[in-house]
Amino acid sequence: xxxxxxxxxxxxxxxxxxxxxxxxxxxxxxxxxxxxxxxxxxxxxxxxxxxxxxxxxxxxxxxxxxxxxxxxxxxxxxxxxxxxxxxxxxxxxxxxxxxxxxxxxxxxxxxxxxxxxxxxxxxxxxxxxxxxxxxxxxxxxxxxxxxxxxxxxxxxxxxxxxxxxxxxxxxxxxxxxxxxxxxxxxxxxxxxxxxxxxxxxxxxxxxxxxxxxxxxxxxxxxxxxxxxxxxxxxxxxxxxxxxxxxxxxxxxxxxxxxxxxxxxxxxxxxxxxxxxxxxxxxxxxxxxxxxxxxxxxxxxxxxxxxxxxxxxxxxxxxxxxxxxxxxxxxxxxxxxxxxxxxxxxxxxxxxxxxxxxxxxxxxxxxxxxxxxxxxxxxxxxxxxxxxxxxxxxxxxxxxxxxxxxxxxxxxxxx
Numbered sequence: 001x002x003x004x005x006x007x008x009x010x011x012x013x014x015x016x017x018x019x020x021x022x023x024x025x026x027x028x029x030x031x032x033x034x035x036x037x038x039x040x041x042x043x044x045x046x047x048x049x050x051x052x053x054x055x056x057x058x059x060x061x062x063x064x065x066x067x068x069x070x071x072x073x074x075x076x077x078x079x080x081x082x083x084x085x086x087x088x089x090x091x092x093x094x095x096x097x098x099x100x101x102x103x104x105x106x107x108x109x110x111x112x113x114x115x116x117x118x119x120x121x122x123x124x125x126x127x128x129x130x131x132x133x134x135x136x137x138x139x140x141x142x143x144x145x146x147x148x149x150x151x152x153x154x155x156x157x158x159x160x161x162x163x164x165x166x167x168x169x170x171x172x173x174x175x176x177x178x179x180x181x182x183x184x185x186x187x188x189x190x191x192x193x194x195x196x197x198x199x200x201x202x203x204x205x206x207x208x209x210x211x212x213x214x215x216x217x218x219x220x221x222x223x224x225x226x227x228x229x230x231x232x233x234x235x236x237x238x239x240x241x242x243x244x245x246x247x248x249x250x251x252x253x254x255x256x257x258x259x260x261x262x263x264x265x266x267x268x269x270x271x272x273x274x275x276x277x278x279x280x281x282x283x284x285x286x287x288x289x290x291x292x293x294x295x296x297x298x299x300x301x302x303x304x305x306x307x308x309x310x311x312x313x314x315x316x317x318x319x320x321x322x323x324x325x326x327x328x329x330x331x332x333x334x335x336x337x338x339x340x341x342x343x344x345x346x347x348x349x350x351x352x353x354x355x356x357x358x359x360x361x362x363x364x365x366x367x368x369x370x371x372x373x374x375x376x377x378x379x380x381x382x383x384x385x386x387x388x389x390x391x392x393x394x395x396x397x398x399x400x401x402x403x404x405x406x407x408x409x410x411x412x413x414x
Contacts, residue, residue: 108382134406247274
């Protein structure tokens with residue numbers, strides 16, 4: 001047991017850590033993409049039933065919700081804890097014994113660890129209810145969500161659309177993610193905007209194709225496309241407040257034509273747009289459209305702009321963020337809790353849940369977790385073929401979930 005976890009050693013003893021590691025590695029060996037997490041959902045549901053939770057599956061295809069009620073629950077507080085389950089379409093390159101056995105798929109974001117940590121907490125919480133250590137009455141919902149990686153139409157929105165919070169009401173909801181490169185045992189969060197919105201924009205210029213030797217007889221769409229790439233960079237540098245506003249506009253794809261001596265009929269740009277406020281989000285989209293239309297007019301072509309809004313800005317409620325910070329400090333020490341961590345340009349569909357129910361999204365350090373052909377490769381970010389969730393985080397996450405739930409029902413500081 002590590003020194004930082006001694007206050008909650010009963011929730012994360014050696015047997016609990018061993019069980020979480022076994023679940024985590026089993027899920028890692030058999031990664032499943034969004035809305036395909038059938039084996040993972042079965043593992044989750046079987047364990048929850050074994051510990052006495054009421055289980056409902058098939059929410060948003062493969063989502064699972066476990067519910068634990070005790071006492072006069074209809075008049076008592078209700079809390080939700082959420083973990084994501086899906087993997088990514090990436091070929092694993094770690095060389096680890098528990099590496100993916102499915103070609104072209106791997107757990108490159110740590111959702112295997114998130115699932116295992118919440119399972120570990122679910123077992124500990126069922127034991128606490130049995131022993132009367134969670135108070136006279138209450139309800140806990142553990143939400144195992146599919147398809148976090150799929151964008152705006154992913155698992156969180158689908159679960160909400162299928163009545164998640166009507167069927168499983170929560171007074172507050174919480175979620176956790178690993179943080180690569182940050183020390184194990186450290187906790188990161190902030191009240192307010194913590195993670196960015198994430199949108200995709202497709203810009204398609206329609207010109208008139210022709211021979212590369214006679215461009216005057218054509219209307220070349222690659223010219224406004226190229227000019228737009230450059231002009232887009234002025235949005236962040238010239239249209240937004242350099243101190244107060246944060247935004248990222250990245251051109252991920254630029255495509256026109258198929259050979260050197262033909263002027264293409266069309267040229268396309270595909271953009272990633274991220275912001276930390278709804279107002280800035282709207283302004284960036286307005287400027288993207290204005291720039292594209294202006295360049296099309298200047299070069300005599302037609303343009304279509306198709307904006308696909310994905311995850312909204314993730315906003316933590318102040319009271320719930322404060323509760324997390326106080327519990328984490330009590331468990332791990334104040335020097336390990338970063339309650340005013342800088343916001344990040346990453347995005348998360350838990351933001352949809354926070355639009356419906358107050359709560360908090362937090363991150364825990366994942367340490368140096370990169371692996372290459374079976375050897376340590378130092379810090380490695382998520383969505384990388386060398387990534388692996390750090391098993392040293394399992395007791396940290398399970399302890400934090402357990403302590404936070406105890407605090408929610410008044411049985412622990414926080």
